[in-house]
Amino acid sequence: MILALAVVLGLVASLIRHRDRAFRQIAAIPLRSAWLALVGLALQWPLLQAPGGSSRQLGVQQMLFLLSHLWLLAFVWRNRQLAGVQIVGLGVICNLLVIAFNGGFMPITPETLVHINPGSALEHWPIGIHYGYSKDIILPGEGTNLWVLSDILVLPPPFPRPTAFSVGDLLVAAGILVLLQGPGGLRKSATTESSLS
């Protein structure tokens, strides 16, 4: 949901700023080695497809998930000249830190899960279980390292699907929003303007 929101807001902001040149601006973003991001996502796919259950049965998925961050960080490094990618990189590092300090998954508390699953109770969310179709593991707040970087934020109503996300997710979304403004990001770059005309 937060990704969809970032993309929609980014596109709307780009359309307002650049009007009929918005899509040309986005197409002009000089992304290098895009395949690194695609490989990063492909490596995470098995974990994102795993249903809820014991995290101990997800050794391979977890290893691929951790490995995927190397590709993501390589993509960030290759494109570090773009302001939006710098913000995305900060988000990826925040998420990687909390994941690395909590056994290789993004922690989420049972309380947050009750928030995003209205009608459920705390006992529905046993500690140590992988939350299905996500990167998350259920951990108590007091047992979570770098708790502040874990999935503690909740997208409130009126958004149709309650969603939990982290500070890192917020940074990634902000970076995507900035990237969608074109090669100059939020700046009105003279070189960008002239290169497109």
Added chain:
Amino acid sequence: MKKLNDLWIRYGTPSNLKLLYVLLTLVALAVAGGAPGTGSGGGGH
């Protein structure tokens, strides 16, 4: 199939394909970087 070919000729321009490539990369980056967030209904045990 003919209609598909017509659509391709009309919209499959290099600039549209570049736009698609950039958008796909950004979505891949956002999903892999973490931005999809954790939705309801994932299920635990």
